[in-house]
Amino acid sequence: MxxxxxxxxxxxxxxxxxxxxxxxxxxxxxxxxxxxxxxxxxxxxxxxxxxxxxxxxxxxxxxxxxxxxxxxxGDFGPYRQSERLKTYQEFAEKLLKENKAYHCYCTKEELDQRNKELLARKESPRYDNRCRNLSDEQKKKYLEEGRKPVIRFKIPEKTIEVNDLIRGKVSFDTKLMGDFIIMKSDGKPAFNFAVVVDDILMRITTVIRGEDHLSNTPRHIMLFEALNSKIPEFAHMAMxxxxxxxxxxxxxxxxxxxxxxxxxxxxxxxxxxxxxxxxxxxxxxxxxxxxxxxxxxxxxxxxxxxxxFDPEKLTWMNGLYIRKKKPQELAKLSIPYLEEKGLREKEDYLIKVIALERERIKKLSEIPDLIEYFLVEKIKFSPEALLLSKKPEVKEILTSLKQELENLSDFSAASLEKIIREWTKNNGLKTKDVFHPLRVAITGRTIGPGLFETMEVLGKEKVIQRLMEVLC
RNA sequence: GGCCCCAUCGUCUAGGGGUUAGGACGGGUGGUUCUCAGCCAUCAAGCAGGGGUUCGAAUCCCCUUGGGGCUACCA
Missing domain, CATH: 3.40.50.620 (HUPs)
Structure with a gap:
């Protein structure tokens, strides 16, 4: 196959x-x-x-x-049409010799004009095959006029049946088609001809292509037949x-x-x-x-x-695949996106950060914005976060919490969680009234990964530093 | 205009004579939790319309409608 x-x-x-x-x-x-x-x-x-x-x-x-x-x-090259121009000419020559094709001297302008007239009369715009049986004299005259001929394929009158692998039998009546161009006046093959020659020479057995080619398929089949070649199987997929x-x-x-x-x-x-x-x-x-x-x-x-095509579902699926990736892989993939924003970071730190944010990433391009506060010296505050950080009661909480943290030597997530929860309880506060302001102070935002994991990755120094900036 | 193809939730689809028409994305609600995300649960949402055939049609046939394609010296 x-x-x-x-x-x-x-x-x-x-x-x-x-x-x-x-x-x-x-x-x-x-x-x-x-x-x-x-x-x-x-x-x-x-x-x-x-x-x-x-x-x-x-x-x-x-x-x-x-x-x-x-x-x-490969064994059936060349694989670029521009490199097989001579071959198309030879195949066209062959059809000419066998009287299956002929030169047509009509100009583009004449053709356009005639089609316009046909359309005006509500008739099908198609070539009327008028050059099929030109006398040598007429040909000579046209040539003297400087006309450059195209080569047209002489369509046999018949019904062509396409046995489409996706749609089943589809039939076409060739009476409804005009002789079509196989070689343009510049010596280049027309698409419908080049495809067939290529498919023959490349021994293509099965053609899967867009539905836009279904209506062209009878032309291809006629060409395969005229060139005594085996017709491949066709499957036309919807657009x-x-x-x-x-x-x-x-x-x-x-x-x-x-x-x-x-x-x-x-x-x-x-x-x-x-x-x-x-x-x-x-x-x-x-x-x-x-x-x-x-x-x-x-x-x-x-x-x-x-x-x-639904980009939303693609995005969902992309998030799924991102969540399946190892943080180190994602870190590597994120580098071009970070560099584009002028961000740069040591690999092991980046991996930790990405491990925390991984489940929020839907597209790699979102990574810089998502992790920026881990990488920069001076964090930006979202409007909502800024408002919250300015509240007197919040400042009060953070001030005493800062002291607590400064005395802490084990800055692991587990240790942080234990200490902060205890502190909250001892001060008769609710967790969210402590956790939320703390997050805002050290990240500048109201959303993000687990608070204690975030603190651990940021490290004691940065956490204290950021608390100080909010409090001053 | 002529010819050809197509038609199940908003979207991707399963189902091809008897189903409560199933799933996924997106949306809603609830749970988990320090927020978000994630995860889990749950809800709303569909056989384009009309005729046949049949005991019975989303399913088979026809028509209409709608969409798409081809009809180029583009591919």
């Missing part, structure tokens, strides 16, 4: 495309097949090398490792939508893997979440390891309807 993911390097890896790549990957791995990466860069104007590199990086980051691709080669139900796009906010990666999503969370978009297990299970997904995945269980 050979499957491929074939992105165009015209931008960063889109969530929807990543999902397509993921499904291809899962099926390939499930059947011990090959997962192949192919770069469709025939659109020179929009394709950029940096996007190709970006897509490769993000696919790797997500954990979708391919067996053959432009970066690692990924934004919250308003339209195709997920930039106006919905972050749409690329790169953006979510920068936000601090873990690859395993994204992997798991994306697998659940349009596919579901028969069990009530939602959290899967990569291996479980490979084992469980099947096209039969793929949904036919479109799925709306």
């Amino acid at each position: 050979r499957l491929r993911f074939a992105p165009s390097p015209t931008g960063y890896l889109h969530i929807g495309n990543a999902r397509t790549a993921l499904f291809n990957y899962l099926l390939a791995k499930k059947h011990q097949g090959r997962f192949i990466l192919r770069i469709e860069d025939t659109d020179i104007a929009r394709s950029k090398k940096e996007f190709e590199a970006g897509i490769i990086e993000d696919l790797r980051w997500l954990g979708l490792n391919w067996d053959e691709g432009p970066d690692k080669g 990924t939508m934004g919250p308003d139900g339209s195709r997920l796009s930039k106006r919905h906010g972050a749409t690329s893997i790169r953006e979510y990666r920068k936000l601090g999503m873990l690859p395993e969370a994204l992997f798991n979440y994306l697998a659940l978009l349009g596919w579901g297990s028969k069990k009530d299970q939602e959290i899967f390891t990569k291996e479980e997904l490979i084992k469980e995945f099947s096209l039969e269980r793929c949904k036919e309807g479109a799925a709306i």
